[in-house]
Amino acid sequence: xxxxxxxxxxxxxxxxxxxxxxxxxxxxxxxxxxxxxxxxxxxxxxxxxxxxxxxxxxxxxxxxxxxxxxxxxxxxxxxxxxxxxxxxxxxxxxxxxxxxxxxxxxxxxxxxxxxxxxxxxxxxxxxxxxxxxxxxxxxxxxxxxxxxxxxxxxxxxxxxxxxxxxxxxxxxxxxxxxxxxxxxxxxxxxxxxxxxxxxxxxxxxxxxxxxxxxxxxxxxxxxxxxxxxxxxxxxxxxxxxxxxxxxxxxxxxxxxxxxxxxxxxxxxxxxx
Amino acid sequence: xxxxxxxxxxxxxxxxxxxxxxxxxxxxxxxxxxxxxxxxxxxxxxxxxxxxxxxxxxxxxxxxxxxxxxxxxxxxxxxxxxxxxxxxxxxxxxxxxxxxxxxxxxxxxxxxxxxxxxxxxxxxxxxxxxxxxxxxxxxxxxxxxxxxxxxxxxxxxxxxxxxxxxxxxxxxxxxxxxxxxxxxxxxxxxxxxxxxxxxxxxxxxxxxxxxxxxxxxxxxxxxxxxxxxxxxxxxxxxxxxxxxxxxxxxxxxxxxxxxxxxxxxxxxxxxx
Numbered sequence: 001x002x003x004x005x006x007x008x009x010x011x012x013x014x015x016x017x018x019x020x021x022x023x024x025x026x027x028x029x030x031x032x033x034x035x036x037x038x039x040x041x042x043x044x045x046x047x048x049x050x051x052x053x054x055x056x057x058x059x060x061x062x063x064x065x066x067x068x069x070x071x072x073x074x075x076x077x078x079x080x081x082x083x084x085x086x087x088x089x090x091x092x093x094x095x096x097x098x099x100x101x102x103x104x105x106x107x108x109x110x111x112x113x114x115x116x117x118x119x120x121x122x123x124x125x126x127x128x129x130x131x132x133x134x135x136x137x138x139x140x141x142x143x144x145x146x147x148x149x150x151x152x153x154x155x156x157x158x159x160x161x162x163x164x165x166x167x168x169x170x171x172x173x174x175x176x177x178x179x180x181x182x183x184x185x186x187x188x189x190x191x192x193x194x195x196x197x198x199x200x201x202x203x204x205x206x207x208x209x210x211x212x213x214x215x216x217x218x219x220x221x222x223x224x225x226x227x228x229x230x231x232x233x234x235x236x237x238x239x240x241x242x243x244x245x246x247x248x249x250x251x252x253x254x255x256x257x258x259x260x261x262x263x264x265x266x267x268x269x270x271x272x
Numbered sequence: 273x274x275x276x277x278x279x280x281x282x283x284x285x286x287x288x289x290x291x292x293x294x295x296x297x298x299x300x301x302x303x304x305x306x307x308x309x310x311x312x313x314x315x316x317x318x319x320x321x322x323x324x325x326x327x328x329x330x331x332x333x334x335x336x337x338x339x340x341x342x343x344x345x346x347x348x349x350x351x352x353x354x355x356x357x358x359x360x361x362x363x364x365x366x367x368x369x370x371x372x373x374x375x376x377x378x379x380x381x382x383x384x385x386x387x388x389x390x391x392x393x394x395x396x397x398x399x400x401x402x403x404x405x406x407x408x409x410x411x412x413x414x415x416x417x418x419x420x421x422x423x424x425x426x427x428x429x430x431x432x433x434x435x436x437x438x439x440x441x442x443x444x445x446x447x448x449x450x451x452x453x454x455x456x457x458x459x460x461x462x463x464x465x466x467x468x469x470x471x472x473x474x475x476x477x478x479x480x481x482x483x484x485x486x487x488x489x490x491x492x493x494x495x496x497x498x499x500x501x502x503x504x505x506x507x508x509x510x511x512x513x514x515x516x517x518x519x520x521x522x523x524x525x526x527x528x529x530x531x532x533x534x535x536x537x538x539x540x541x542x543x544x
Contacts, residue, residue, distance in 0.1 A: 117476040139474065166473055176474045179466055184482040187459060190514035192537035194451060194507070200544060201438055202411065202448045204389040209481045210456040214541040218534040222527050229522055235466070236519055240512070242462035247508055250501055255494050262490040265464035269486040272472060 003027040006053070006060045008075055010034040010043035012120060013089045014066030015128025018048050020161040023130045031057065043125040060084045062153075070223040073099035080108045085150045087112040091177070091220075093141045093170035095227035109147040112154040115139045115173065116163065117181070121215060134162030141170040178231035183239060185221055186232065188214035275299040278325070278332045280347055282306040282315035284392060285361045286338030287400025290320050292433040295402045303329065315397040332356045334425075342495040345371035352380045357422045359384040363449070363492075365413045365442035367499035381419040384426040387411045387445065388435065389453070393487060406434030413442040450503035455511060457493055458504065460486035 005027040007014045014032075021027050032049030033056065034040035043049050056063055056079060065075045065088040072090045077100055079086055086108065090096050093113055100107055118136035120127055138158045142151050155165045168176075192214045225232060242261075249257040277299040279286045286304075293299050304321030305328065306312035315321050328335055328351060337347045337360040344362045349372055351358055358380060362368050365385055372379055390408035392399055410430045414423050427437045440448075464486045497504060514533075521529040 117474060119476065119478070136476065137473065173474075176471055180471050180475045180479050184463070184478060186518055187463070187515070188482065188541075189534050189537040190518050191456070191459070191511055192540045193514045193533065194510050195540050197543060199448055199452050201409065202389060202445075203452045203544070204391065204408065206391070206456060206485045207452050208544065209484045210460065211541050211544075212481045213478045214537045216534075216538065218531050218538055221534055222531045225522055225530055226525070226527055229525075233519065233522060236515065238466050239463055240515065242465045243459070243508065243512065245465075246458055246462050247505065250497055250505060253498070253501075255498055258497055259490050259494045261465065262461050262488075262493055265461040265486045266488065266490055268464045268467050269460075269483050271469060272475070272480065272483075 002029060004029045004031065004057070004060045004062075006031045006033060006056050006063045007049060008033045008056070008063065008065045009067035010039060010048060010125050010128075011066065012123050012127050012132070013116065013118075014064060015043060015048045015125045016130060016132035017064055017066065017089070017161070018043075019128050020130035020133060021157065024160045026157055026160060027062070031060070039125055043128075046125055046128070048125055048128050056082065058082070062087070062157075064089070068220065068223060069096070069227055072096050073103075076100050076108060076111055077103050080104055080111075082108075082110075085110050085112065085153055087114050087154045089114055089116055091115060091181075091224050092227040093173045095174075097141075097143065097170055107143045107145065109145050110150040112146065112151055113141045113143075113170065114154065114158070115141075115177070116158070117177075118163075121212070123217065131162065133158065136163050138163045138165050139173050140165055140167050141173050142167060143170075174228050175231045175234075178228055179235045179238075182224060182228055182232050183235040185213050185216060186225065186236065187239070188212075189221075274301060276301045276303065276329070276332045276334075278303045278305060278328050278335045279321060280305045280328070280335065280337045281339035282311060282320060282397050282400075283338065284395050284399045284404070285388065285390075286336060287315060287320045287397045288402060288404035289336055289338065289361070289433070290315075291400050292402035292405060293429065296432045298429055298432060299334070303332070311397055315400075318397055318400070320397055320400050328354065330354070334359070334429075336361070340492065340495060341368070341499055344368050345375075348372050348380060348383055349375045352376055352383075354380075354382075357382050357384065357425055359386050359426045361386055361388055363387060363453075363496050364499040365445045367446075369413075369415065369442055379415045379417065381417050382422040384418065384423055385413045385415075385442065386426065386430070387413075387449070388430070389449075390435070393484070395489065403434065405430065408435050410435045410437050411445050412437055412439050413445050414439060415442075446500050447503045447506075450500055450507045454496060454500055454504045455507040457485050457488060458497065458508065459511070460484075461493075 062085045069090045116138045282304045334357045341362045388410045
């Protein structure tokens with residue numbers, strides 16, 4: 001029985017899922033939709049997709065929406081009547097779901113919202129790797145009316161690619177990702193404003209690790225910041241408060257307090 | 273001609289220099305001074321040092337002071353009349369030099385202040401590795417009256433261990449290290465105050481990289497913060513200002529401004 005997957009957006013995530021799906025025999029035919037002509041051609045010539053298209057064929061068994069976060073809602077709305085399983089890889093959840101509900105009044109029952117917490121500094125089809133999701137986590141934020149068979153199938157695909165699947169509320173996802181991912185990116189971007197070439201002679205591994213995420217794509221990240229604005233601002237306020245505490249302790253020469261704060265941080269980090 | 277090195281503090285840095293020095297044939301005999309009995313015995317049994325002592329023999333050709341940053345000045349003062357070359361690996365410079373000048377009125381001419389920007393999450397003699405400094409940078413902050421032969425020898429030793437040596441003013445070192453190393457540690461410590469075990473299910477590589485330095489030793493880092501307080505507070509103020517800018521832009525929905533800040537960060541990071 002042939003299984004047809006359409007991948008919208010043949011970048012790192014879409015391309016990696018396509019590769020992994022092919023390697024695991026999850027689909028027999030993969031079609032790519034990609035507005036960037038160069039990226040599309042690369043995906044085709046690399047064999048990530050079997051052919052290219054400009055619209056989603058009605059007989060597709062599954063449609064992966066791996067386009068930029070701020071285009072996902074639009075695609076789900078357009079495909080709301082599609083009979084296959086729809087799933088995405090957007091970095092934010094509530095904003096996307098709210099936009100869909102705003103337009104349709106409800107969420108399509110076969111739409112399974114996903115977010116793989118996996119990535120790479122690299123981008124585009126050339127970086128696509130079927131093992132990208134192995135031993136990584138994929139968060140799924142199912143809504144109340146979700147079709148349980150669609151949910152089960154999507155979970156199973158991610159698991160077959162080696163990922164661990166967690167289910168949670170969309171609002172929980174957004175709040176926690178604001179803290180664990182979006183805020184660190186924001187801080188790295190702010191921090192790097194101070195850095196000049198003259199400083200680079202004095203940097204070591206700690207600097208490189210701390211700022212690695214500062215090389216992230218501007219378009220992708222400004223979209224994420226805009227879509228997850230409230231949780232991010234809350235997380236930032238909490239951080240500003242902690243920075244203020246350390247600042248005050250340091251200013252006052254209260255080294256016991258500083259030591260306690262550091263020990264507390266050390267403990268949490270080592271639990272990882 | 274026998275060459276005797278005394279290493280005060282047989283931890284990661286002292287132990288690694290000792291191992292590297294032995295591998296490169298820089299010294300024929302290495303004596304360790306280490307107040308922690310377990311650490312001392314480990315350094316001896318691992319062959320990092322040939323023997324242990326509790327004071328510095330007058331005939332030592334070189335003395336490496338690799339004890340905690342807040343004990344270095346004390347050792348230099350105690351050894352101010354020593355006829356060998358003294359050098360340290362302290363993470364801060366001005367505070368140490370000021371303390372020595374405060375006591376002696378001037379800096380010993382054969383004291384060469386060093387700071388290797390190299391490290392490892394691991395600690396202690398067991399982590400000592402002669403190649404730790406290979407392709408790393410060592411900053412030396414020579415004072416006006418420094419003995420040029422002592423300076424040349426110390427630089428040569430680091431270079432023979434594979435490091436690149438940079439000379440700069442102590443105040444420049446402290447200001448730049450506050451920015452490139454101390455502040456990131458402070459931020460990681462503050463950030464981790466928000467993190468709970470419940471969040472760990474939602475973390476990926478970006479979080480791990482950003483917080484890696486958060487596992488650093490509390491005693492070591494509270495000493496560094498105390499010794500380099502002013503430059504660190506200045507760097508923190510600059511960061512708070514940049515965070516405020518991003519916060520305002522995000523709050524106002526000014527995505528063009530956000531994008532420009534991110535692009536600027538991306539560019540600086542990629543220059544690395």
